[in-house]
Amino acid sequence: SYELTQPPSMSVSPGQTASIPCSGDKLGDKNVCWYQQKPGQSPVLVIYEDSQRPSGIPERFSGSNSGNTATLTIFGTQAVDEADYYCQAWDSATSGVFGGGTKLTVL
């Protein structure tokens, strides 16, 4: 079965750029979404189709996808961005796959 790999945790200083990777075999050939989940809350879509932002998502959220790696980039990271982030894609067998999630700490 298809797998997506993320680092379990990352930290970033306020105002700096956070880049969260998600790796999978030929991931660049698939559409990747990213979800933000804060403690006790439901996930929120922050990036779809590799790099598109839904309405209401701040411009500091950006996405890219090439080769075997998709990346969620948060420019000028703020304290409110501290959360778990999950990448997601559809594999060829028509199953949804989530990465294991990355806990982003802003300190």
Added chain:
Amino acid sequence: QVHLVESGGGVVQPGRFLRLSCAASGFTFTDCAMHWVRQAPGKGLEWVAIISFDGSATYYADSVKGRFTISRDDSKNTLYLLLDSLRADDTAVYYCAKDSHPIFGALDYWGRGTLVTVSS
């Protein structure tokens, strides 16, 4: 405004069944595929199942295939998940999510979830 409200969770014994519901509003239900996603306590997200916009296609995670059944009642704007032969590792918060497409799009709106606890 999109609104998804799950219900039906609770404590159930191993081997028994449970049916979850998700009441949808604020969008054209018949235009969108729908999903169930679960999250075990302290763990990450696990995609469970999808049903296409018209109910003609359903797909499942290997971990639930043959035990769970996703369905929809378009007359009631409601999504269902029948959980059968439940196991302890099915314990999780179950989220209902709307797809941005008729099938295989992004999960653009999520409910608040309903907790299923499988325990004797």
